[in-house]
Amino acid sequence: MGLLKTVATVAVASSVHGRIQRRQQQRWTAQDQVDAAAVPAPPPAPHAAPAQPQQAYAEPVPPPQAPAAPAQPADMSDRLVQLKQLGELLSAGVLTQAEFDQQKALILNG
Numbered sequence: 001m002g003l004l005k006t007v008a009t010v011a012v013a014s015s016v017h018g019r020i021q022r023r024q025q026q027r028w029t030a031q032d033q034v035d036a037a038a039v040p041a042p043p044p045a046p047h048a049a050p051a052q053p054q055q056a057y058a059e060p061v062p063p064p065q066a067p068a069a070p071a072q073p074a075d076m077s078d079r080l081v082q083l084k085q086l087g088e089l090l091s092a093g094v095l096t097q098a099e100f101d102q103q104k105a106l107i108l109n110g
Contacts, residue, residue: 005088006092009088009089009092010092012085013094079107079110082107083104083107083108086103086104087100
């Protein structure tokens, strides 16, 4: 019976992980498209002008934004179910204590 719980827990964790990865990839792709559209094209250089030296440094690239927290259920029973699943994932060794604490805070603050 314990093996079935572990298998179910891993399946849930894998499903959640996949959804989060897909959502992050979509957000990053959308952000890249917005960034690419926001960069204006450089003006054409006149043919007779002397070449200017390039800058010795590049502009800093802003760090990628952290993904927004997944939508949390408003119903307390749904929160309790999620907390129970998190506890099972922690006890099965799928989550670290830090990951557990982070997800627990998201659920409770949702």
